[in-house]
Amino acid sequence: MTRRLPSTPPNLPGFSFIRVLGAGGFADVFLYEQNMPRRLVAVKVLLAEVVNDDVRRMFQAEANLMAQLSSHPSILTVYQASVAADGRPYLVMEYCSATLGQRYRAVQLPIAEVLSIGVRIASAIETAHRQGVLHRDIKPSNILTTAYGHPVLADFGIAATLGQAEASDAVGLSIPWSAPEVLLDEVSGTVASEVWSLGATVYSLLAGRSPFEVPGGDNGTRALIARIERTKLSPTGRPDVPRSLEAVLARAMSKRPADRQAGALEFIRDLQSVEEELNLPQTPLEVAMDDWALATAVDLDERTRLGAGSSADAAASRSRRRRSSSTRAGAATADSRSRGTARGPGARRATAPPTPRRLMWGVGIAAAVFVGLVAAGLLTVARGAASIPVVADVRAEVVGENVVFSWDDPGLRPGDTYIVTVGGSDRPPQRETVATAPADAGASVCATVSVSRDGRSGPPSAERCVEAGAP
Numbered sequence: 001m002t003r004r005l006p007s008t009p010p011n012l013p014g015f016s017f018i019r020v021l022g023a024g025g026f027a028d029v030f031l032y033e034q035n036m037p038r039r040l041v042a043v044k045v046l047l048a049e050v051v052n053d054d055v056r057r058m059f060q061a062e063a064n065l066m067a068q069l070s071s072h073p074s075i076l077t078v079y080q081a082s083v084a085a086d087g088r089p090y091l092v093m094e095y096c097s098a099t100l101g102q103r104y105r106a107v108q109l110p111i112a113e114v115l116s117i118g119v120r121i122a123s124a125i126e127t128a129h130r131q132g133v134l135h136r137d138i139k140p141s142n143i144l145t146t147a148y149g150h151p152v153l154a155d156f157g158i159a160a161t162l163g164q165a166e167a168s169d170a171v172g173l174s175i176p177w178s179a180p181e182v183l184l185d186e187v188s189g190t191v192a193s194e195v196w197s198l199g200a201t202v203y204s205l206l207a208g209r210s211p212f213e214v215p216g217g218d219n220g221t222r223a224l225i226a227r228i229e230r231t232k233l234s235p236t237g238r239p240d241v242p243r244s245l246e247a248v249l250a251r252a253m254s255k256r257p258a259d260r261q262a263g264a265l266e267f268i269r270d271l272q273s274v275e276e277e278l279n280l281p282q283t284p285l286e287v288a289m290d291d292w293a294l295a296t297a298v299d300l301d302e303r304t305r306l307g308a309g310s311s312a313d314a315a316a317s318r319s320r321r322r323r324s325s326s327t328r329a330g331a332a333t334a335d336s337r338s339r340g341t342a343r344g345p346g347a348r349r350a351t352a353p354p355t356p357r358r359l360m361w362g363v364g365i366a367a368a369v370f371v372g373l374v375a376a377g378l379l380t381v382a383r384g385a386a387s388i389p390v391v392a393d394v395r396a397e398v399v400g401e402n403v404v405f406s407w408d409d410p411g412l413r414p415g416d417t418y419i420v421t422v423g424g425s426d427r428p429p430q431r432e433t434v435a436t437a438p439a440d441a442g443a444s445v446c447a448t449v450s451v452s453r454d455g456r457s458g459p460p461s462a463e464r465c466v467e468a469g470a471p
Contacts, residue, residue: 006030007047010084015043015092026050027059031095034079041079044091051088059089065133065156066091073286074124076144076154096152098428101141104205107431111206111240112415116283117143117151118202118271123286124153125194126264130287136189138197139177140204149417149429149452175221176210177201180229180255191264192257198267199252199260206245207236211253229255245274280415281454388458391418391449396466403445403466405435410451419457422447439468 006028009017015032018040022029027046034041046059063081070077077094084090100117103109121143128135135156142155179196181187203211211234212227213219233253235246248270254260261267268285275282389410396405405420412418417429422437423445429452437445446465451458 007045009043010045010086010088010090012043012084012090015041026055032092034092040095042093042095044093045084046089048086048088056089059091062156063091066093068131069124069128069133069156072124072127072288073150074120074152075127076152093154094146094152096144096146096154098145099141100143100145100151100205101139103145104140105208108208108238109205110414110431111245111278112275112280113417114202114205115245115271115275115280116415117205118198119268119275119283120151120286121153121201122198122264122268122271125198126268126287128156129191129194129264134189134191134194135197136194137174138194138201139174140201143201145428147426147428149419175224175228176213177204178228179257181257183225183228190257191262192260195252195260195264195267196257198264199249202271203233203236203249203253206238206241242274242277244277245271248274388451388453388456390459391451391461394447394449394461394464396445396447396464398439398466398468401439402436403439403468405437405447405449405464407433407449407461409433412451413453415453417452419450419452420447421450421460443468 004023006020006023009020009028009030009032012032014035016035018031018033020028021031021042027044030043030045032041032043033039046055060081063078066076066078067081069075076096079092079094081089081091121138125135125138133156135153137155138153142153143151144154145151175183177197177200179193182189182193187193200211209215212224212231214227217223233250235241236249248267251270252260252267261270265285265287272282272285389412391407391410394405394407396403398404405422412431417431418433419429420427420435422435427435435447435449437447439445444465444467446463448460448463450460
């Protein structure tokens, strides 16, 4: 089957076309430069031959969904949506230069990075589920990387509303990451099938292949579906992956949906437990709380879950909350007794108005505490920056039409990455000690390399420049 050529990019007022980024079954994606404010953007444009009322409604639904969810730090940002002069609807989105779909097969990703990606993307899925939305196409190639190395989930094009997904729905399938019940047409998507896809995606990032793919074997559609439906999941094959993580992924990809984690939130907890076991910094949960939940300090895991929740999880949460409440109540009672004051609803505590001297003492103490905290924070940051290794020497040579920069590993830890800056622009984080840049004849190409650790960047290397075309 020959791949079709991309469609003609539309003429969009306020945007300048640069190049084609990709082509899909229903739409093409182009790179444009927005004139005001000036920035690079990805523009998804529907194909003229597929545009009808149903597809137009689906595209509008995707735009609305992405707009509602894109405030999440791990969901691709949508800037605007409209219809081009030639009648094709389009979506203007944040431009991400890299996708995990290309990277995880080329290099072995560190466990720390994979766990962090898993927590962040599962947080995005949990957020979507709380909005009543299923993604239905979770896979590595739909995880993009921002300029700052943050993973973001894209392509809600076949998303469905929870409770409205029917088995007869016509949806696009990414077979290697689809749950057995979806491939059997029993459902088109559920919270449980999303958990399967999350597990399959994390497995792929670790193994460098999809879960039921056989290297060098028959990986055609029928063979792959048969293995997903009937074959037991094999371990990732990486000796550095702990058994606990293999167990988390095996549970997420259980054949019976009821045996999986109850939702993305429970999957997140399991990944965070592995991080704790490996003494890695715990990736924070990125799920927004409602205003009423913040006001009443309700535990995040007790919020109403759309779809089927875990009764055991909820019961455990209620138990923790009761223990916490009784502890707070006991502490309040003891405090009340020690002070000899009533704490009932109608009780009012008599206090003397503060004197000017007391006010001055209070202000002085507060200022001293503030200065101490600032100093401690600065010391902590300084210590953290000092502990990050520095790339000592960057080498450069012209190879054909490119400049190849290389350097020695200064002592990276799991989870560390290099930030390569070429011509003043930062590139996506990488683990490789080589970076390539195009060489324009007679032009000078300069680069620096720094190490990023736990969200902080260390001092950059000395700038290395080479003139293209020079001997």
